[in-house]
Amino acid sequence: MPTEQSSLPIALTMGEPAGIGPELIVTAASARREAAPFFVYGDPGLLSDRARRIGLDLTIVETDEAGAFAAFARGLPVVPLANPAPDQPGRPDVAGAAAVIESIERAVLSVRRGQARAVVTPPIMKEVLYRAGFSHPGHTEFLGELAHRHWGHDGKPVMMIWSETVAVVPVTIHIPLAEVPAALSEELIFETGLIVAQDLKARFAIMAPRLAVAGLNPHAGENGTLGREDNAVVAPAIARLRAAGIDARGPLPADTMFHARARQGFDVALCMYHDQALAPAKALAFDEAVNVTLGLPFIRTSPDHGTAFDLAGTGEANPSSFLASLALADRMSR
Ligand SMILES: NC(=O)c1ccc[n+]([C@@H]2O[C@H](COP(=O)([O-])OP(=O)(O)OC[C@H]3O[C@@H](n4cnc5c(N)ncnc54)[C@H](O)[C@@H]3O)[C@@H](O)[C@H]2O)c1
Numbered sequence: 001m002p003t004e005q006s007s008l009p010i011a012l013t014m015g016e017p018a019g020i021g022p023e024l025i026v027t028a029a030s031a032r033r034e035a036a037p038f039f040v041y042g043d044p045g046l047l048s049d050r051a052r053r054i055g056l057d058l059t060i061v062e063t064d065e066a067g068a069f070a071a072f073a074r075g076l077p078v079v080p081l082a083n084p085a086p087d088q089p090g091r092p093d094v095a096g097a098a099a100v101i102e103s104i105e106r107a108v109l110s111v112r113r114g115q116a117r118a119v120v121t122p123p124i125m126k127e128v129l130y131r132a133g134f135s136h137p138g139h140t141e142f143l144g145e146l147a148h149r150h151w152g153h154d155g156k157p158v159m160m161i162w163s164e165t166v167a168v169v170p171v172t173i174h175i176p177l178a179e180v181p182a183a184l185s186e187e188l189i190f191e192t193g194l195i196v197a198q199d200l201k202a203r204f205a206i207m208a209p210r211l212a213v214a215g216l217n218p219h220a221g222e223n224g225t226l227g228r229e230d231n232a233v234v235a236p237a238i239a240r241l242r243a244a245g246i247d248a249r250g251p252l253p254a255d256t257m258f259h260a261r262a263r264q265g266f267d268v269a270l271c272m273y274h275d276q277a278l279a280p281a282k283a284l285a286f287d288e289a290v291n292v293t294l295g296l297p298f299i300r301t302s303p304d305h306g307t308a309f310d311l312a313g314t315g316e317a318n319p320s321s322f323l324a325s326l327a328l329a330d331r332m333s334r
C-alpha cells in the first residue's frame with residue numbers, strides 16, 4: 001500500500017443506485033489508464049450489471065481498502081457494502097437508501113484513516129433518503145456532519161460549483177425559496193465569504209481571490225425600494241469582508257453579473273440562494289462544472305448534475321462532469 005498522500009487512491013461513493021452514477025463509475029473505470037487510481041464503495045453485482053448493460057467489458061475486482069490501489073491495474077476495485085442496493089435503473093427505491101448513506105460514510109472514513117486522499121460522490125436522490133429518515137438536506141451538509149464526527153471540525157461546509165468558465169457559491173443551499181430571506185444574515189454571508197477566500201487560496205492557488213456578491217432582490221434592491229435585504233444585510237457583510245482584506249464587491253444585480261465581460265471581473269460569485277448560483281453555472285458549463293465542498297478538512301468533489309433517471313441504464317449519460325470531478329479531486333489532493 002502506498003504511503004505518500006499523492007499515491008493514495010481516491011474513494012468513490014456509489015451514489016443513487018437507480019441513477020446514472022453507477023454507469024459513470026464504470027465508464028470512468030474503463031478509461032482508467034488516464035486517471036488517478038480510485039476505488040468505489042458499492043455493490044459489485046450492480047456495477048458489473050451496469051457495465052454489461054452499457055456494453056463495457058470491465059473487470060470488477062472485489063477488494064478491501066488496503067488492496068484497492070493495486071487492484072486498479074486490473075479493473076474497477078469495489079469495496080462491497082453491507083447494505084443491499086436494488087439494481088433497477090430509473091426506478092429509485094427507498095430500500096437502497098441505507099447503502100447510499102453507508103457508502104458516503106465509509107468513503108469519508110477512508111480518508112480519515114489514511115486509506116484514500118479524496119472523496120468523489122456521484123449524485124444521490126435526496127427525496128429517497130429523506131423518506132428513509134436521512135436528516136441532512138444533501139451531501140454538503142452531511143459531509144459537514146462527518147467532518148465534525150471524525151475530525152472534530154466545526155466549520156461550515158460551503159458548496160461551490162466550479163468550472164474554468166465560472167465559479168459560483170450559494171450562501172443558502174438546500175432550503176425552500178420562501179425561507180431564504182429569513183435565513184440570510186450578515187454573519188452567514190461574511191462567514192461564507194471568508195471560507196471561500198481561504199479555500200480559493202489554499203486549494204486553488206488563487207492568492208488574491210475576487211468575490212462578486214449578488215444582491216437578493218431585483219436590481220440589488222434598487223437602493224432599498226425593491227427590498228431591504230441588499231442594503232441591510234448583504235452590503236454590511238461585504239464591508240466586513242473588505243475590512244478583513246478580501247476583495248469583495250456588491251451587492252450586484254444578479255441578472256447582469258454573469259455575462260461574459262462581467263465574469264472577467266471576479267473569480268467566484270457569491271449568490272444568495274441555490275438557483276441564483278446554480279442556474280447560471282449549469283447554463284454556462286453543464287458538461288464540465290464540478291461541485292466542490294469548501295470548508296472541510298478533506299477534499300470532496302461531485303459532478304454538477306443529478307441522477308438523470310431518464311438516462312439511467314442507457315449509456316447515453318455524458319460522463320464529462322464526472323470525469324472533471326475526478327480530475328479536480330486528483331489535482332486538489334496532490
Ligand atoms: N451531486 C448530487 O448529489 C446531485 C446534484 C444535482 C441533483 N441531484 C439530485 O438529482 C435528482 C434529479 O435532479 P434533476 O432532475 O433536477 O437534475 P438532473 O441533473 O438529474 O437532470 C436534469 C436534466 O439533465 C440531464 N442530464 C443530467 N445529467 C446528465 C448527463 N451526465 N448527461 C446528459 N444529460 C444529463 C437529464 O437527463 C435531465 O434531462 C434530484 O433528486 C436531485 O436532488 C443530486
Ligand SMILES: N[C@H](C(=O)O)[C@H](O)COP(=O)(O)O
Pocket residue numbers: 137138139140141159278291302304305306
Ligand atoms: N445542489 C446541487 C445541485 O443542484 O447540483 C446538488 O443537489 C448537490 O448537492 P450536494 O452535493 O449537497 O448533494
